[in-house]
Structures are given as structure tokens and as C-alpha cells.
Amino acid sequence: xxxxxxxxxxxxxxxxxxxxxxxxxxxxxxxxxxxxxxxxxxxxxxxxxxxxxxxxxxxxxxxxxxxxxxxxxxxxxxxxxxxxxxxxxxxxxxxxxxxxxxxxxxxxxxxxxxxxxxxxxxxxxxxxxxxxxxxxxxxxxxxxxxxxxxxxxxxxxxxxxxxxxxxxxxxxxxxxxxxxxxxxxxxxxxxxxxxxxxxxxxxxxxxxxxxxxxxxxxxxxxxxxxxxxxxxxxxxxxxxxxxxxxxxxxxxxxxxxxxxxxxxxxxxxxxxxxxxxxxxxxxxxx
Amino acid sequence: xxxxxxxxxxxxxxxxxxxxxxxxxxxxxxxxxxxxxxxxxxxxxxxxxxxxxxxxxxxxxxxxxxxxxxxxxxxxxxxxxxxxxxxxxxxxxxxxxxxxxxxxxxxxxxxxxxxxxxxxxxxxxxxxxxxxxxxxxxxxxxxxxxxxxxxxxxxxxxxxxxxxxxxxxxxxxxxxxxxxxxxxxxxxxxxxxxxxxxxxxxxxxxxxxxxxxxxxxxxxxxxxxxxxxxxxxxxxxxxxxxxxxxxxxxxxxxxxxxxxxxxxxxxxxxxxxxxxxxxxxxxxxxxxxxxxxxxxxxxxxxxxxxxxxxxxxxxxxxxxxxxxxxxxxxxxxxxxxxx
Numbered sequence: 001x002x003x004x005x006x007x008x009x010x011x012x013x014x015x016x017x018x019x020x021x022x023x024x025x026x027x028x029x030x031x032x033x034x035x036x037x038x039x040x041x042x043x044x045x046x047x048x049x050x051x052x053x054x055x056x057x058x059x060x061x062x063x064x065x066x067x068x069x070x071x072x073x074x075x076x077x078x079x080x081x082x083x084x085x086x087x088x089x090x091x092x093x094x095x096x097x098x099x100x101x102x103x104x105x106x107x108x109x110x111x112x113x114x115x116x117x118x119x120x121x122x123x124x125x126x127x128x129x130x131x132x133x134x135x136x137x138x139x140x141x142x143x144x145x146x147x148x149x150x151x152x153x154x155x156x157x158x159x160x161x162x163x164x165x166x167x168x169x170x171x172x173x174x175x176x177x178x179x180x181x182x183x184x185x186x187x188x189x190x191x192x193x194x195x196x197x198x199x200x201x202x203x204x205x206x207x208x209x210x211x212x213x214x215x216x217x218x219x220x221x222x223x224x225x226x227x228x229x230x231x232x233x234x235x236x237x238x239x240x241x242x243x244x245x246x247x248x249x250x251x252x253x254x255x256x257x258x259x260x261x262x263x264x265x266x267x268x269x270x271x272x273x274x275x276x277x278x279x280x281x282x283x284x285x286x
Numbered sequence: 287x288x289x290x291x292x293x294x295x296x297x298x299x300x301x302x303x304x305x306x307x308x309x310x311x312x313x314x315x316x317x318x319x320x321x322x323x324x325x326x327x328x329x330x331x332x333x334x335x336x337x338x339x340x341x342x343x344x345x346x347x348x349x350x351x352x353x354x355x356x357x358x359x360x361x362x363x364x365x366x367x368x369x370x371x372x373x374x375x376x377x378x379x380x381x382x383x384x385x386x387x388x389x390x391x392x393x394x395x396x397x398x399x400x401x402x403x404x405x406x407x408x409x410x411x412x413x414x415x416x417x418x419x420x421x422x423x424x425x426x427x428x429x430x431x432x433x434x435x436x437x438x439x440x441x442x443x444x445x446x447x448x449x450x451x452x453x454x455x456x457x458x459x460x461x462x463x464x465x466x467x468x469x470x471x472x473x474x475x476x477x478x479x480x481x482x483x484x485x486x487x488x489x490x491x492x493x494x495x496x497x498x499x500x501x502x503x504x505x506x507x508x509x510x511x512x513x514x515x516x517x518x519x520x521x522x523x524x525x526x527x528x529x530x531x532x533x534x535x536x537x538x539x540x541x542x543x544x545x546x547x548x549x550x551x552x553x554x555x556x557x558x559x560x561x562x563x564x565x566x567x568x569x570x571x572x573x574x575x576x577x578x579x580x581x582x583x584x585x586x587x588x589x590x591x592x593x594x595x596x597x598x599x600x601x602x603x604x605x606x607x608x609x610x611x612x613x614x615x616x617x618x619x620x621x622x623x624x625x
Contacts, residue, residue: 060621062620062621062624062625065624065625066624127502127504128442128504129502129503129504150488228491233447233489233623233624234623234624234625236623236624241620241624243352244620246352247350247351247352247353248351248352248448248449248616248620249613249616249617249620250351250352250355251613252355
């Protein structure tokens with residue numbers, strides 16, 4: 001499909017700048033659109049044509065609970081991640097840049113470490129016979145091991161730890177762009193530190209929180225390894241259920257339908273977010 | 287611009303070519319469950335087989351039924367021999383996912399007929415046994431009923447996570463169902479019994495995990511593959527084991543439909559199921575051989591520790607029943623787990 005043939009189509013002109021986009025579009029179609037269409041096709045043709053897979057998913061209490069669990073875990077993880085990431089990002093934003101780059105390095109390094117390894121490390125820490133419980137019991141703070149694993153607590157701890165960098169990085173960018181003078185001005189006008197935070201810092205950093213939060217939420221929705229290893233079967237998330245359907249039940253139609261519903265819901269959330277926050281503020285804030 | 291698109295396409299072509307040549311350079315691929323079991327299979331079967339035939343055996347894993355089906359459906363099968371659970375093998379043969387075994391190449395006469403079908407030869411057979419961490423349990427659990435007695439034996443107990451023969455039967459036996467009346471399985475009764483200890487169950491998804499749970503005391507006791515208990519004992523872990531009402535099941539070796547190196551695969555099956563191959567593997571793993579001539583080649587003390595030294599009160603899990611009801615049980619199983 002060369003430029004000449006395209007221009008010879010009467011009355012059809014490519015929008016300006018489209019040429020440079022073509023390779024990206026080819027990649028997106030090949031690696032995203034085609035597989036998603038294949039998924040959709042599978043979900044309405046296997047084991048026989050029809051919508052019975054969707055009917056089964058939406059009409060069954062178990063699947064409904066797994067969907068609910070998935071969104072519950074993603075919401076909790078997103079909220080906790082924001083709370084933990086904000087002070088860290090603020091520190092990074094006001095630190096001398098030499099020190100900040102070292103801390104950044106540490107954060108990035110953890111992202112490069114194998115996910116499974118990091119999850120297993122949490123298992124070793126959180127087990128009833130794990131490091132945390134043994135330490136607490138040895139010091140006499142508790143006399144029964146705390147249930148930190150195979151439940152929502154374990155999933156939340158493990159996933160927040162893994163998601164933190166994705167929240168910290170966009171937040172730092174937003175916070176650094178805030179003019180420190182605004183805070184000084186607030187103080188001069190008699191604002192308490194808390195008021196300055198609530199009325200200046202927080203509103204100005206909202207785009208970063210929104211961008212990071214959406215990324216964390218969407219990534220959490222599809223998480224598999226960490227919830228499977230740190231959660232119990234009653235905190236099962238959608239990704240694990242899809243894996244069961246495909247690996248153990250060999251029911252590809254049902255698995256594809258579940259995956260497609262997850263995709264549609266995620267896209268809808270993203271659209272809603274764009275609508276609420278505005279596309280320009282989402283694309284990196286300041 | 288055109289250059290970039292061309293570059294992308296060239297890249298694709300190059301990777302496809304590379305992938306096909308890479309596949310041609312290796313002689314065959316054996317896929318199993320990883321951990322101590324696959325190590326024993328590599329040492330007892332693959333290495334001597336390569337030394338004798340010159341055919342290289344690449345190891346892959348863990349076994350994944352979804353992947354196997356995907357490969358067969360897509361007509362691009364990268365596995366030549368796969369170690370699978372027997373109930374899956376029976377169902378997969380029905381669904382047309384497996385090549386028939388060429389018994390001209392694989393001598394059948396000495397193979398245990400319980401584990402030999404038109405599409406599978408036995409890999410090994412094993413028992414689910416009750417194992418416990420001696421440091422974490424006061425007293426000695428005597429049988430499956432103790433797994434459900436949280437008063438007498440407090441603490442977490444561990445069971446096999448996936449829907450497969452074993453846990454349902456254990457629940458029924460613990461509830462007082464006689465061994466000869468297990469089938470057809472009374473699922474309602476089994477789940478009711480399992481409900482009584484649900485909050486105390488930790489699930490293990492793979493053999494290595496079951497070893498870790500028991501060895502660390504994270505679970506005080508549980509239902510384990512006897513070979514994994516054997517490996518724990520070999521490592522000097524302080525574990526106890528009860529063979530009371532041990533439940534036998536088998537793994538079998540299958541060749542996925544459309545496997546690229548079928549001839550090599552059949553030769554490998556012959557070597558793996560031979561008396562020598564079976565004897566070596568049983569010695570390394572603590573699982574029982576499926577070749578009736580294997581025991582003659584094994585030291586007497588090893589034979590004593592195998593599942594077939596514990597036939598008294600032993601129960602054979604009904605693979606045909608499971609193959610028949612696999613999906614229906616699995617659907618209920620996972621729904622119950624997720625509650």
C-alpha cells in the first residue's frame with residue numbers, strides 16, 4: 001500500500017500526519033485488534049454458536065461473586081496505593097535531584113525484579129510461620145499468628161507493593177510541576193499546612209492521582225499471579241477464573257466470554273475517566 | 287515509512303524462520319510437572335535414552351492442559367511426549383487430542399493393563415497419603431477422618447487445589463462412606479463435609495508447594511503425593527506418613543495429536559516404560575512402576591516404600607468415572623471453592 005496508490009483514490013485523502021502513524025497502526029491491528037476479535041468470536045461460537053456463555057456468566061452467583069471480588073480488590077489496592085504513594089512522591093518531588101535519582105533507581109530496580117520472585121518473597125514474609133509472624137510472636141506482641149496470607153489482606157499487601165511504582169512515577173511528575181510559590185503564598189495568607197494541602201496541593205495533583213490511579217486500577221483488574229498465591233480461593237479474581245476455565249475445564253468459550261466482559265468493562269471505565277477528568281489532564285497532567 | 291513497514295514484515299519473517307529452524311534443531315520435547323518428579327524423569331529416562339539413541343530430549347513444563355489443547359487446535363504442536371493425569375488422558379483421547387500409541391514400537395506385554403490404553407502408556411502410579419509435620423502436630427493422625435477433626439488436630443490442613451480425583455473421595459471416606467461404595471460420587475455429601483473445615487484449608491497447586499507447606503509447618507498436615515513425602519524424607523524433613531486408605535491414581539504419557547517428532551516420541555515411550563526405565567524412576571521418585579518386570583531390578587528396601595507395598599486397604603480412584611464426569615465435577619468444585 002504505497003503512497004501513490006492511496007493518492008490515486010479519487011476524493012479520498014489521508015489526514016495529514018497519517019503516514020507516520022501507519023506502522024503503529026499496523027502493530028495495533030496485528031497485536032491487539034485481531035486477537036480481541038478472535039476472542040470475541042470464540043466466546044460466541046464455542047462450544048456452539050450463541051450467547052449461552054454470556055448468559056451462563058451473568059446468570060450465575062459464583063461468577064458474579066468473582067466479578068465483584070475483582071473490582072473490590074482493584075478498588076482497595078488503588079486506594080491504598082494512592083495513600084502510600086502520595087507522601088513518597090512528595091518527598092521525591094522536593095528532594096535534591098541527586099538523592100531523588102538514587103531513590104528513583106531503587107524504585108525502578110524493584111520493577112525489573114521478577115514478579116513471581118517478589119510474590120514468593122511476600123509469601124515467605126506473610127505466612128503463619130513466616131518472618132513477620134515469628135518476629136511478632138518472639139517479641140510477645142501477639143501470641144497467635146496473624147492471618148496475613150490467603151485472604152484479602154495478603155492480596156492487598158502484595159499488589160500494593162507491586163503497583164506502587166506505577167503510581168509514584170506519574171505523581172512525581174505532577175507534583176514537580178506545581179510551583180512551590182503557591183504553597184508559600186497559602187502560608188502567607190494564613191493557611192495551616194493541612195489547609196494548604198487540601199486546597200492547593202491536592203487539587204493541583206489530582207491529574208497525577210487520576211492518571212496513576214486509573215493505571216493501577218486497570219492493571220489490578222487483570223492480575224493473576226499475586227492474588228492466586230497470596231489470596232485464598234474465596235478471593236479469587238477474574239484472571240484466575242479465566243485460567244481455570246481454559247486450563248482445567250478446557251472451556252474456551254466461557255473463558256473468552258469472561259475475558260471479553262472484563263475488557264469491555266475496563267474500556268468503559270477508561271472512557272468514563274476520560275470524560276470526568278478530561279483527556280488533556282489525563283495525558284500527563286501539567 | 288515504507289521502509290519501516292517492510293522492516294516490521296522482515297522482522298516477522300525472520301522470527302518465523304528462526305522459530306521453525308529452532309524447532310527442527312531439537313529432536314524431541316518432553317513436558318512434565320517440574321520439580322523433583324521431572325528431575326527424576328530426566329535422569330531415569332531422558333538422559334539414558336539420549337545416550338542410547340542419540341535423540342536429544344528437550345525438557346519443558348509444567349504440563350498445562352489448556353496449552354496442549356491450544357497447540358492441537360492451532361495445528362502447531364511443540365510437545366512430543368506429555369506427562370498427564372490419567373483421567374485427563376481418557377477424556378483427551380475421546381476429544382481427539384491424542385495420537386494413538388504405536389504398540390509395534392512400544393512393547394506392551396509387561397505393562398500394567400490398568401494404566402495402558404490405546405492413546406497412553408503409564409508414566410508411574412502414585413498414592414495420595416496423609417502426611418504431617420511431626421513438629422507441628424501433637425499425636426499421630428491415623429486416617430482421613432482426622433483431617434476433618436479440628437478439635438483433636440487444630441491447625442491448617444492442605445489439600446490439592448485443582449478439580450481432580452482425590453479430595454472428594456477423602457471427604458466421603460472421612461464421612462463414613464465405605465470404600466467399595468464411593469462411586470458414583472455423592473457430591474452433595476462431599477461438599478457438606480468439606481464445608482465443615484473450609485476455613486482451615488490451605489490449597490496446594492503443585493507438588494513443590496505441598497512440600498513447602500508441610501516442611502515449614504504452614505500446614506500441619508495434608509493430602510500429599512507419596513513421592514513428594516518421599517522427597518521430604520530424603521531431605522531429612524521431620525514428616526510422618528499414614529498409608530491408611532491410600533488412594534492410587536496414575537500419570538500417563540501421551541503424544542499430542544500432530545506432534546512433530548512422533549517416531550522419536552514412540553521410541554521415548556518404549557524406553558520410559560521399559561523395566562529398566564521404570565525401575566530407575568521408581569528408585570529416584572518413590573512412585574510405583576507401571577512395568578510388572580521393573581521390581582525385579584530394584585533394591586528390596588526401595589520396593590518396600592512404594593505404593594504397591596501398601597495394598598492393604600488401598601483404594602483405586604476410578605479414572606473412568608472421572609473422565610466421564612470431569613467437567614460437571616470441576617464446575618461445581620470451582621464454584622464451591624470461590625464461595
